[in-house]
Amino acid sequence: MTAVTGATADIATFVLKTGYADLPAAVRKEGLRSFFNIVGCTVGGAKHEAIEATWRALAPFGGEPHATLIGRRAKSDALTACLVNTLASSIYTYDDTHAEAVIHPAGPVMGAVLAVAERQKVSGADLLAAFTLGIEIACRLSKAVSVSPAEGIIAWSQTGICCGVGAAAAAGKLIGLDAKGLRFAMGIAASQASGIRAMHGSMCTANMPAHAGQSGLRAAYLAKAGFTASEGAFEGRYGFANCFSKKPELSHLTNGLGSHWEALANTYKPYPCGIVIHPMIDAALALKREHAIDGAQVEAVTVKAAPVALALCDRRHPKDELEGQVSLYQWIAAAVVRGRAGIPEGGDAAIGDPVLVAFRDRITAGIDPSMPADGTDMSITLKGGRKLEKSVRHCVGSRTNPMTDAQLGAKFADQSIAIIGKPATDDLMAQCWGIEALPDAAALLALAAG
Amino acid sequence: MTAVTGATADIATFVLKTGYADLPAAVRKEGLRSFFNIVGCTVGGAKHEAIEATWRALAPFGGEPHATLIGRRAKSDALTACLVNTLASSIYTYDDTHAEAVIHPAGPVMGAVLAVAERQKVSGADLLAAFTLGIEIACRLSKAVSVSPAEGIIAWSQTGICCGVGAAAAAGKLIGLDAKGLRFAMGIAASQASGIRAMHGSMCTANMPAHAGQSGLRAAYLAKAGFTASEGAFEGRYGFANCFSKKPELSHLTNGLGSHWEALANTYKPYPCGIVIHPMIDAALALKREHAIDGAQVEAVTVKAAPVALALCDRRHPKDELEGQVSLYQWIAAAVVRGRAGIPEGGDAAIGDPVLVAFRDRITAGIDPSMPADGTDMSITLKGGRKLEKSVRHCVGSRTNPMTDAQLGAKFADQSIAIIGKPATDDLMAQCWGIEALPDAAALLALAAG
Secondary structure, eight states, rough: OOOOOSSSHHHHHHHHHHOOGGSOOHHHHHHHHHHHHHHHHHHHTTSHHHHHHHHHHHHGGGGSSSSETTTEEEEEHHHHHHHHHHHHHTTOOOSEEEEETBBOHHHHHHHHHHHHTTTTOOOOHHHHHHHHHHHHHHHHHHHOOSSSSGGGGTOOOOOOOHHHHHHHHHHHTTTTTHHHHHHHHHHHHHHOOBBBBGGGSTTHHHHHHHHHHHHHHHHHHHHHTOOOOTTTTTTSSTTTHHHOOSSSSSSHHHHBBTBHHHHHHHHEOSSSOGGGGHHHHHHHHHHHHHHHHOGEEEEEEEEEEEEHHHHOOSSSSSSHHHHTTOOOHHHHHHHHHHOOOOOOSHHHHHHHHHHHHHHTTTTEEEETTTTOOTTTEEEEEEETEEEEEESSSOOOOOSOOOOOOHHHHHHHHHHHHHHHHHHHHHHHHHHTTTTGSSSTTHHHHHHOOO | OOOOSHHHHHHHHHHOOGGGGOOHHHHHHHHHHHHHHHHHHHHHHHSSOOOHHHHHHHHGGSSOOOETTTTTEEEEHHHHHHHHHHHHHHHOSSSSSTTTTTTHHHHHHHHHHHHHHSSSSSOOHHHHEEEEEEHHHHHHHHHHHHHHHGGGGOOOTTHHHHHHHHHHHHHHHHTTTOOOHHHHHHHHHHTTOOOOOGGSSSSSSHHHHHHHHHHHHHHHHHHHHOOOSSSTTTSTOHHHHHHOOOOOOOOHHTTTTBBBBGGGGEEEEESSSSSSGGGHHHHHHHHHHHTTGGGGGGEEEEEOHHHHHHHHOOSSOOSSSSHHOHHHHHOOOHHHHHSSSHHHHSHHHHHHHHHHHHTTTTTEEEEETTTTTTOOEEEEEEEOOOOEOOOOOOOTTSSSSOOOOOHHHHHHHHHHHHHHHHHHHHHHHHHHGGGGOSSHHHHHHHTTTT
C-alpha cells in the first residue's frame, strides 16, 4: 500500500486527528459563536412558509421519528430533519458569512452534526469540534475555487457547492469513519455539490444549503456502509476544484492546517438580508437616528457601493419576501422610513407597503470600484435641498466590527421567543453557550424542539 | 400577469401539453425500448455490492414501505426507492447512451416515474409518455451545455447534471403540476444538479444518476407543495446553462420541440462498460471469432480510437470492477482471450485474472483524431509475425447499428434471470413490452420486486 497523499487525504487526516482539546481557545470561541448564532436562526426560521411547504412535501416519505425538527414540535428521520433544520437556518438569510469565501458555512454543518447527535451519544465538546472543523473545511474549499471572482464566485452558490463536504467531514468524524472512509465521504459529497446563483430570490436560495447539509450527512453514512468514491475528489483530474473553478488554488485547502484557521473569520448577520446590503443599512439607520429623518421629507438617496453589492442585490422592486432579501432598495427604504431592519421589514407586508414602494424609486445606487464590500457612502437629500451624508467602512457584523456576544444574544432571543417562547429560549441560549460541558448534545434538541 | 417566456417556460409548457397520443410512433417505440432496456438493467444491478452498501446505509432512515426496491424483495419510501433503483440501473454501466449528448438518460427518469406509480395510479401509457419526455428534456439540456466539448463535456458527469431536471419534468407531469409548478420543479432540480467526472471508477459513478433521479423526484413533490424556484432556471443570469458551460447553446433546449426528437437517438449497451470501449470489443470479438485466436499466441494489440475514448478509458490496470468499467485494456483483453464481454468479464475475478492482467500490457492504444466515437481500427500481431486487422465504423448498439429488440430481450434475460428467476423474468419482459396497455403501471413493480 502506498500512502495516499493529496489535498483530499490531507484534509481527512487533519479532521480525524483534531479533537476539541486541539482547538485554540479563539477557534473554540468563534466556533461556539457560530453555533449559537445558527441555532437561533434555525429556531427563528422554523415556521417560515418554505419550511411548511417542505414538510408538507417530505413528511409522507420520512422514516422513524428519531430526529428533531427544531421549533416545530415534530420529528422525522435524521436525513429529513437535517434537510428541514438547515433550510430553516438560512431561510431569512440571517445566518453567518465568511466574507472572503463568500459562503454561509454554519447551517449545513449544524444540520448534519445535530442529526448525528440524535442517532448516537455525542458530547457537546465533540459536537462543537466537529462543527468547527466542518466550517473550516467548507470555507477552505470555497476559497480554493473562488480565488478568481470573475470565474465563478457569483455564478455558483458557494454555500451550496462547498458545504456538503464540510457537513460530510463533520458527520464523518462523529460517526467514526477512518481516513479512507472520510475521503470517500467527502468524495461522495463532492459528487453531489450543487447550487446556482440564478435561484437567488426564491425558496431555493435556502434549499441549496439544505441540500448540502443532507447530502453531506448521507455521504458520511454511505461511506460508513462501504460506499466508495474516488480518492482525489478535490484535486483529481476533473475533480471538484477543476470543475468549479477555472483557476483553482488548492493551497487554500491545505496550507497551514491546524495553525491558520478560516473558522475565525466567520461573521454573523445583524440584518436578515444579503450581507452586501448591511453597510447601507448601517448608514441609513445612523442618519435616521442622528437627524430624526422623516421619510416623507426625503427627496433622494444616493449610495455608492462595492461592485459585488450591485451584482447581487440590484433589485429595485422585489415581488415578495424572498426577492426582498436581495433588494438593497427595500432595506434602505425600510431603514430610512421605519428606522428598523428586522424580519418584519423583509416580510411581504413591508415589501408591498406603498410608502416603501414609492421610496425605493427615490434611491440611486452606483458602483465605487474602490469600495470594500463592508463599506458604503450614502447621501440623503431632503426636500428643500439639505444634504446628509454618512460613510461606513466596516459595517456591524463585519470581520473588523463583529457582533458582540450580547448582540448575538439579542438576535437569538428576538428570533426564538416568537417560536418557542421565552422560558425555552432562555434555557436554550444558556445550553448553547455552555455546550462544551454537555455530556450529551442531544439535550439541546429537546429544548429547541419547541 | 405577463406571460412567462424563455427556455424553462417553453419546456414546461411542452411537457405538460404532450400526451402519449401526441408522440409519433417512432418516438413511442424508442421510448419503449429505452424503458425495457433500463428495467432489465435495474433488475440486473439489484444485488451489486454498491446497492447492498446503499441499502445498509439508508434503510434506517427510510419511510413507510410503499415503493418497490426492484429485485430485492424489499420496499421503502418513494424517495429512497428511487435512489436505490436508479443506482442499480447504472451500476454495471450497462444502461443506455445518447451519444451526442454524452448522457445515460433513462435510469434517473425511470427511477422517478416508477416511484410515482406506487404513490398514485398511473397508466402504462401515461408513464411511458412521461418517461420519454423526461429523456427528451435531459438530452436536450445536456446538448445545450455540451456543445463545446473542451469546456466541460468531460469534466462534468452530464448524466448527473442533466437528469435531475428530466426526472423532475417526468414526475412533475405525472403528479399534475401546472406550468408554473413544473418550472419550479425543474428549477429546484437544476439547483441540485451535480456530478464530477473524477468519480469515474468508483461507486459514485452510479450515485450521480441516482442522486439525479431522487433529487428530481423530490423537486416535483416540493413544487407540488408550494416550494418555489427562480423562473428562468436554465437561461437566467447565473442559471444552469451559464454555470455548466462556457458556450451554452440554449437553442438545443427548445428548437423543434415536438417535431425533432432527441429521444430517438438513445441507444443501448451490448457490453457492461464505457461505451467508447464498445467498438474495440466489437473488433476484438470479430477477430477472435474469424481467426479462432488463442490469446496466448498474441504478441501485441494495437488500437486506434477517438480521442474521447482515451480521455475516458485509458486505464491500463484497473484495481477493481468499477475501475474496470472504464478500462479499455481490460475489455480488449477479455474479448481476445475469452471471446466474451459480459458482466463476468468485468467482475473482480476477471480484473485480477493473471492471464488478462498480463495481456493488458500487450495492448497499445493511440488516438486517431478523425475516428468517430463508435469506430476503431484494431491490429493484432500473433507470435511469428502474422498480423490480423479489423476496422469497425459503427459498433453494435450505436445509432447506426442499433441493438435489435431480440438482442435487447436477450440482454434483459441474461441480467434478470439470475436475480428474479426465469418465470418472473418472462412475465416482466412481456409486461414491459406491453406497458402501453397496462391500466396500472405499478403491476410491473410487483413482478420486478423479485
